[in-house]
Amino acid sequence: MRPIFAKSWTSFSPLARGVGRGRWQVSRLSSTISPVAAPSTKSRLSSARVLVVGAVFFGVGATLWAGEAFYLAAEEAKGEPSYVPVNKAxxxxxxxxxxxxxxxxxxxxxxxxxxxxxxxxxxxxxxxxxxxxxxxxxxxxxxxxxxxxxxxxxxxxxxxxxxxxxxxxxxxxxxxxxxxxxxxxxxxxxxxxxxxxxxxxxxxxxxxxxxxxxxxxxxxxxxxxxxxxxxxxxxxMNNTFGVPGVRENARFLKDIQDARYLRHKLMTNFETAALPTTSEEERKRLLSFVIAGGGPTGVEYAAELYDFLHEDLMKYFPDLTSSDVSVTIVQSADHILNTFSEAISLYAEERFKKHNINVVTNARVTKVDPGVLTYRNKNAKAGEVDTFEIPFGICLWSTGIGxxxxxxxxxxxxxxxxxxxxxxxxxxxxxxxxxxxxxxxxxxxxxxPNMMEIVKQSFVETGKDSLDYDTFQSVIASIVDRFPQTAMHLEKLQNLFEKYDLDKNRRLDMTEIAVLVDETNKKLTSLPATxxxxxxxxxxxxxxxxxxxxxxxxxxxxxxxxxxxxxxxxHLGSFSYVGGDSAVIDLGGGRTGGGFGAFLLWRGAYLAKQVSLRTRVLLALDWTKRMFGRYDCSSPRS
Amino acid sequence: MRPIFAKSWTSFSPLARGVGRGRWQVSRLSSTISPVAAPSTKSRLSSARVLVVGAVFFGVGATLWAGEAFYLAAEEAKGEPSYVPVNKAxxxxxxxxxxxxxxxxxxxxxxxxxxxxxxxxxxxxxxxxxxxxxxxxxxxxxxxxxxxxxxxxxxxxxxxxxxxxxxxxxxxxxxxxxxxxxxxxxxxxxxxxxxxxxxxxxxxxxxxxxxxxxxxxxxxxxxxxxxxxxxxxxxxMNNTFGVPGVRENARFLKDIQDARYLRHKLMTNFETAALPTTSEEERKRLLSFVIAGGGPTGVEYAAELYDFLHEDLMKYFPDLTSSDVSVTIVQSADHILNTFSEAISLYAEERFKKHNINVVTNARVTKVDPGVLTYRNKNAKAGEVDTFEIPFGICLWSTGIGxxxxxxxxxxxxxxxxxxxxxxxxxxxxxxxxxxxxxxxxxxxxxxPNMMEIVKQSFVETGKDSLDYDTFQSVIASIVDRFPQTAMHLEKLQNLFEKYDLDKNRRLDMTEIAVLVDETNKKLTSLPATxxxxxxxxxxxxxxxxxxxxxxxxxxxxxxxxxxxxxxxxHLGSFSYVGGDSAVIDLGGGRTGGGFGAFLLWRGAYLAKQVSLRTRVLLALDWTKRMFGRYDCSSPRS
CATH class of the missing domain: 3.50.50.100 (FAD/NAD(P)-binding domain)
Known part of the structure; x- marks a missing residue:
């Protein structure tokens, strides 16, 4: 996050400050509204709306915890629970x-x-x-x-x-x-x-x-x-998908130790790169950050790196130039954030392009050696070079779980x-x-659900070889009741009935229902690991x-x-931070948004979801600190 | 530090809260004023005065950084220095x-x-x-x-x-x-x-x-x-004074890694002690904290442990009782804090006695084995048992530097x-x-200084075998000018002159001056490593x-x-925190104090001495957090 008030601080007139902030917000707003390559404008929440909703949500979240602070402090002050232990062992x-x-x-x-x-x-x-x-x-x-x-x-x-x-x-x-x-x-x-x-x-x-x-x-x-x-x-746990060298040479981001390690390693790489004895080639390798996996974790790590590199680091490391630094995401699918709507993938890729973050898609990582990641271009034509190497200082592995x-x-x-x-x-x-x-x-x-089994059962129960609308309705209702995950695919029963009633006889026979079940099964996926x-x-x-x-x-x-x-x-919505005070949000059903509004919404939501008052206050303080301050580029070991 | 406002939080009437706090301060004040075994009441600053001074100092410190915040933020916002690089390499x-x-x-x-x-x-x-x-x-x-x-x-x-x-x-x-x-x-x-x-x-x-x-x-x-x-x-670096096993089995407290290690180890020992498979003997060993060295570092570590143990830890570890826990300071001199005035040593020892912190004095540590520290009582009479062992879960070594x-x-x-x-x-x-x-x-x-050399030189220069008051004054002045550390021992020249003019002839001869030089030399010590x-x-x-x-x-x-x-x-004064919102202060020249006032003074001084606005704000936030909150008893590994 940029020190957003920095410009206005040079002047101490409250009026000038207000104007400064206003100007900044307007310029932010306009960048948010600027169209990105989205397949359909209808499918996206208007960015201005997201901005307003985000601001409101953030404000409510921020005041909520202040209120809860008093409540919880009072609760905690009550101390021990009010029952008496019966006997002690x-x-x-x-x-x-x-x-x-x-x-x-x-x-x-x-x-x-x-x-x-x-x-x-x-x-x-x-x-x-x-x-x-x-x-x-x-x-x-x-x-x-x-x-x-x-x-x-x-x-x-x-x-x-x-x-x-x-x-x-x-x-x-x-x-x-x-x-x-x-x-x-x-x-x-x-x-x-x-x-x-x-x-x-x-x-x-x-x-x-x-x-x-x-x-x-x-x-x-x-x-x-x-x-x-x-x-x-x-x-x-993290899944290496059998790629050799991942455990030895790459790092996961799953626990707090990983985050601490990555923070220390990042700073040490910068310090090493800044040594007068480091060659240019070695410097570029040390400052090459490669991320295997274009899911939210990988994308957010890239976004954090972008913020970090473009705010203070270049100032405090005058020995290094920004051309020494590179961030690369290696993704096996067509797009990054491929569990989100396509509009979001495109928005994020657009942003990353602007931020000079390299996105390599359709790439299968074949091995990770010390300091070098090798991948194969899945779309390479016969005879073309299809294997590439990227030297790295840090490699983050975030491709999935096992x-x-x-x-x-x-x-x-x-x-x-x-x-x-x-x-x-x-x-x-x-x-x-x-x-x-x-x-x-x-x-x-x-x-x-094994839906076919349930349908067959109902055929047996009714003793007929086809179902009328009422029976169909009750069978589907019983499926939805037992397997709520089918609900979104089986709603609008009237439409379904008409769609699969191929012979238009106002009844569905076994063959027609088999088509319905088969298509619904294809749409059913496991819940995401979130x-x-x-x-x-x-x-x-x-x-x-x-x-x-x-x-x-x-x-x-x-x-x-x-x-x-x-x-x-x-599904309450998926978020991902994409750098430069911007986030993307996918509320499901094609409702998406991106920009500063989504960023506020993102932070507001995370503030609201904290398990304790303590972490909520600390997080709010951390974010406030970042708004005014700079990154702490010291690197104490462990 | 205790959550000092905790009691008042149960009632939400601002009046009741004010009263609650007032009552707490009064009771605090009285405990501060209560006499401790001090050799002379004159030699101590009155505790009430320390309290007032401390409160004022703390308030000034706290508002100062708020002011400096604006100044520094403005400074930082100016960005790059205003000169232009001449050429780039x-x-x-x-x-x-x-x-x-x-x-x-x-x-x-x-x-x-x-x-x-x-x-x-x-x-x-x-x-x-x-x-x-x-x-x-x-x-x-x-x-x-x-x-x-x-x-x-x-x-x-x-x-x-x-x-x-x-x-x-x-x-x-x-x-x-x-x-x-x-x-x-x-x-x-x-x-x-x-x-x-x-x-x-x-x-x-x-x-x-x-x-x-x-x-x-x-x-x-x-x-x-x-x-x-x-x-x-x-x-x-830390000095082990040749005691075997210190580096392997004890821990120093010199860098941030040490602090992190000790924090993690403390919590892990508590978690291990709370396991149902841990025997009583092992539990007592795990929760025995031994500190070799009764200087400020050792004393403050013991004080922090006391605060930590007596606030939340027993609440969150219902499996453990406070009799399982012990804190012991092993000190080689007669008293802890022996570089401070004796009044302070006694005050601190009194407090530690009240807090059930064991203080073993006149003990020389002979070896540190895994989990066991061995010391010898220096004052043991012939035939008495003079060697003792203390099992420990954590041993902190803070005896001096090398x-x-x-x-x-x-x-x-x-x-x-x-x-x-x-x-x-x-x-x-x-x-x-x-x-x-x-x-x-x-x-x-x-x-x-080699004072005798300087004096001899002046005898040669004046060509006489004794010095009158004026010459004496100029010789001493030249010594003090070159070696300011002698000033405090050589001030009040008239008194010195009369004291060492043994034959009362209004002149000092070589023998008389030799006595003065010898006694001054004995008083000269190196500056403390602070x-x-x-x-x-x-x-x-x-x-x-x-x-x-x-x-x-x-x-x-x-x-x-x-x-x-x-x-x-x-010398601006030495502080040491002694636990339970109390500190001791030694301003030199016998001016000492202890209690809550000194505690405020201590924190105010440390706040003022921060090298950056960032750490000052963070520290103030940490302390505010502790005032309301509880300790964080999680233990992420490095």
Whole structure:
């Protein structure tokens, strides 16, 4: 972000300042409105409207947290929850709950069974709810089930990281637009509010038959944690797609350590490039930033680099010229941001062109050597040179996600788990093939319906070989009810009926319906692996857990679960920052926008979605700081 | 620091809030005034006075930076300096200045000679000023010589860390009271303001005969940098005093990496202690914090730990009880803070007793094993057990400083360098035995006068065997003029004269003066290795460099230097934070104070001494945050 008030600061007359700011906004506005190559102007929200909406949203977000500040501070000042512990046990003693053995033998090894986390044993006999992970899904559950244990659970959260990380802003932390600490919130603090117990341990395995989770504590020792209900939200890991050298020579951007490493590496590369002993070739290599993957993470990293390079860095590094620096995105698809509308891809590419950020599309990375990335042009004609090398100082790898070892272990155990890329759950987030286990977020995928089976069933039930409109309506309704993800493809029933009634006999026979089902199946995709999906799933799980808390028996639970609505994802919009105080927004259904308005909307939305007052205030301060200040180009190691 | 407004937040009536705060301050005030075991009440500033002064100072400091904010923002907005580069060279090409060879052979190796740092070559033919280091001394020079090169130098700053670190607040960063980034400022930013060139390289050697500094760049390559004037401000390193196991098993607190490590280690130890598989003995060991050295660093670390442990930590770790945690200071002298007045030592010890911080005095650490520190009681009587072991989870080693390898290499080269613990400089900060080289800060020590020699000289000059009052006065005046550090011991001449005129003949003979000289010598100590000393020395050097810039010839320089006053250290007071919103202050001459007032004074002073607006604002924000908020008990790895 540019120091937007910089120009007006030279004059101290408040009037002059007002004018200066006004002028700047007008020029900004006009650049926002300027048409970009979009396939249809109708399909885009007018930029001016986005600007207004963005400004309003940002303003509301900013004042909201001020208000919430008072509320939460008052809440926190109340201190301890108002219940009294019944009896105290020596902390952490295995065997605190006599319903479980003190140790169990797993694969020939005797492991302790931990039943007590924390000295308060008032809830120890309640059903045990174990949550694996501390990311978006887990945190969303905890946030939406305040006083979880008072509702009937002894809740234990197990995760190897004792903080929640606001992942969408990670690219900002790589240059220092936001500080790392502003993006993380202590999971113990979040647990405290919902009376959950936390333990820093990584999930190793789940012994479904014993209803035990095997974990490895931060000290490396294995132990078992029993559960009655288990929620798996361990996330995913970066996928190298088998490209050799990625792990050794490129860097992912998934955790706060990655952001810190990238920030330190960026500055060290600049310092090394500025040494009088560095040759021109080496300098260009050190200052070449290559990003494999043109999704939001890659695009935002490129955008942050652009901001960083074009604001202060050249000023503080007089030894370097901007021609020494290059930023390149290598994308395998036709366009960057290819999960967004095409209008957005084109807008972002246009901007990047203006910013001298190279975008290489249709390129498949074949290997990553130390300092050199090799790719193959997928569209090269026979006889043409198709393999290219790009020397780099930093290579960011952000091409997609893959299964964690833990998740793979679980999927391999259960026969009903057919999808080998994630834990398959039904539309109520229940892991398929086991009882009492739920999964959400990046480690889970919701099964798509076998619609043909349902349709066949209804043919059998009605005993006819074709369906009239009313029956058709009820069959589709039952599908939509069980699989909400089909809703958007199956709405406007009248139209559908007419479209697929090929012989126009006011009835749909099996062949006609088969065409409908086939086309709908093609449109059905898995939910994207985003924070938004995990957060909504967490909220859904929280509501369900709150309801289930009052139905202790297994049969009762099942009955209650089946009456609850299945999970239905509501897409609230995707954002991506593209540099120079501009963002793009895709609200779905072709409604898109880009520019400064979208930028305000983006920041406002992220401010609103913070899990705690602390990070909200810190983030607002970081952004305010950037508005006036400059980047901090020091590079303390680790 | 406690969340001081917490209580008042429960009520939202502004009146109630005011009362709440008032009550809190009153109770605070009374605890401040309560007498502590001080040897003499006269020797202490009244605590109420300290409170008032502290509050005023803090208020002034806090408003000052707001004012400076506007000024500096306006300054920065002006952008580039207003001079035009004369000619541009390819950056970093060795041989840019034809007055120097492109390479030189040192110890059989051909090393490049770097004469050009940055593309602007307008100043390349000016005298070359090289500053080694980026700590208090170097930064103080740069801050007090704005537009250094416009004054006649081509200035190059060489340091392996590209940031200035506000060292006195490092203990606060170990728990997160202040964030690490709030304590550092980019050295490139500081250099930019004074038009100095920076290069990330560590000093390896100085070839005095060639007037070349040999450095190692951040990429590990050696090169040479020529100088006309050289200022050495490389600081010192931690001293283990030969105790085995310190480097392997204890941690120093000297750089930002140490603070980050200690913060992460603290939280990880708490997480490990909270695991259900951790035994009670192991838990107690993990939560035992041992500090070797009772100086300000050790005391402040203990104070920070106390604040941290007693505010939130026990709340968020319900598995642990406060009896699991212990903090121990092992001090070799009779008292902690033994460089402060005794009143302060006693006050601090009293406070620590109240806070359950163990203070072991007269203890010499004999070895540090993994997890166990061994010490010997120096006062143990014959036959008594004199060796004790303390198990620890974290051991901080802060007992004193020692020579860096680089400094040692220089001292060993020059015959006139007799002091083997630092670079000896004269009272004008000139390194003894070489021309054009200065040293300051922790790596330097100012020689003490050979007073007997001066006195003998004056006996020879006057041709008499005793001095009358007038001659005595002029001899002492000449000593004080050359060695300002003697001033405080040689003031009140009339009294001195009468005291040492043992035979009361109104004249001092050689024997009588020998007694005076001997007693004064005993009182003369080296300046302490503090930020304050280095900062004042930097300011002194800056003034000198500005004056010398207009006298190019070596003889002229010498003449100007001799007319300049020698460096005279003014002690502005020593602070140490002791926990629970209390600090102690020693203004020298027996004027001491402690409590909340001193705490405000302490923070106000540190706010005022920040090198940049950025860190000042960040620090103020950190402290404000702590006043309302809680500690962030997450522990991201490096």
């Amino acid at each position: 020596t902390p952490g003693v295995p065997g605190a709950d006599p319903a479980y053995p003190k140790t169990m033998t797993i694969n020939g090894e005797e492991l302790p069974v931990a039943t007590c986390f924390g000295s308060d044993m008032a809830d120890i006999n309640k059903p045990r709810l174990v949550i694996l992970g501390s990311g978006w899904g887990a945190t969303s559950i905890l946030k939406h089930t305040q006083d979880l244990d008072a509702n009937g659970y002894y809740t234990v959260v197990l995760s190897p990281t004792n903080y929640f990380l606001f992942t969408p802003l990670l690219p900002e932390a790589t240059t220092g637009t936001t500080e790392c600490r502003s993006l993380i919130e202590s999971i113990r603090k979040i647990c405290f509010r919902s009376r959950a117990h936390y333990c820093e341990a990584a999930a190793q395995d789940v012994h479904f038959d014993l209803k035990m989770v095997e974990v490895i504590g931060v000290d490396g020792r294995h132990f078992l944690v029993p559960y009655d209900k288990l929620v798996i939200g361990v996330g995913a 299964l964690r070892d833990f998740t793979k272990r679980l999927v391999d155990k259960i026969d009903m788990q057919k999808n080998k890329r994630a834990i398959e759950v039904d539309s109520r987030l229940r892991m398929k093939g086991v009882e009492g286990v739920y999964a959400l977020g990046d480690c889970a995928t919701i099964e798509n 924070a938004q999906v995990a957060r909504q799933q967490g909220e859904y799980m929280a509501k369900k857990l709150n309801k289930l808390a009052w139905t202790p028996s297994a049969e009762g639970s099942m009955a209650v679960e089946n009456t609850l609505k299945p999970f239905n994802y509501k | 390819t950056p970093g090409v060795p041989g840019a200045d034809p007055a120097y060879p492109k390479t030189m052979t040192i110890n059989g190796e051909e090393l490049p000679v770097a004469t050009c740092f940055g593309s602007d070559m307008a100043d390349i033919n000016k005298p070359r000023l090289v500053i080694l280091g980026s700590g208090w001394g170097a930064t103080s020079i740069l801050k007090h010589t704005q537009d250094l090169d416009a004054n006649g130098y081509y200035t190059v700053v060489l340091s392996p860390t590209n940031y200035f670190l506000f060292t006195p607040l490092l203990p606060e960063a170990t728990t997160g009271t202040t964030e690490c980034r709030s304590l550092i400022e980019s050295i490139r930013k500081i250099c930019f303001r004074s038009r100095a060139h920076y290069c990330e390289a560590a000093a390896q050697d100085v070839h005095f005969d060639l007037k070349m500094v040999e450095v190692i760049g951040v990429d590990g390559r050696h090169f040479l940098v020529p100088y006309d004037k050289l200022v050495i401000g490389v600081g010192a 020579l860096r390898d680089f400094t040692k290499r220089l001292v060993d080269k020059i015959d006139m360098q007799k002091n083997k613990r630092a670079i000896e400089v004269d009272s004008r900060l000139r390194m003894k035995g070489v021309e054009g080289v200065y040293a300051l800060g922790d790596c330097a020590t100012i020689e003490n 930020a304050q000393v280095a900062r004042q020395q930097g300011e002194y050097m800056a003034k000198k460099l500005n004056k010398l810039a207009w006298t190019p010839s070596a003889e002229g320089s010498m003449a100007v230097e001799n007319t300049l006053k020698p460096f005279n250290y003014k």
